[in-house]
Amino acid sequence: MGNCCGPVLTLSRVKTVSNQILAKYDKDGSGALHKTEVTAALKEVLGGLGGWVPTGMALKQYDEDGSGDLDKKEFTKLVLNVMKKGGVNVEAMIEELDAEG
Numbered sequence: 001m002g003n004c005c006g007p008v009l010t011l012s013r014v015k016t017v018s019n020q021i022l023a024k025y026d027k028d029g030s031g032a033l034h035k036t037e038v039t040a041a042l043k044e045v046l047g048g049l050g051g052w053v054p055t056g057m058a059l060k061q062y063d064e065d066g067s068g069d070l071d072k073k074e075f076t077k078l079v080l081n082v083m084k085k086g087g088v089n090v091e092a093m094i095e096e097l098d099a100e101g
């Protein structure tokens, strides 16, 4: 095994992963995930947790600027909240993300 997954979970680590997932599912290269793209991405994010989030609800909840899609920051917040449901303490990281503006 390599050194990919160290013990310290930081916001930048989460952002790296969420940006990778976003880029993978951003089929039209817009830099944000539309509803159908969010559906596919969420399946990957939630795969390990065996959970399911209705995509329409997730979009509504995390689309903070009402653009109809999730940009990097919005998607990162979604990922953080998925982790939170999985039992990870993400409060500090969410505050850090919000502070970035």
Ligand SMILES: [Ca+2]
Pocket: 063, 064, 065, 066, 067, 068, 069, 070, 071, 074
């Ligand atoms: Ca948006």
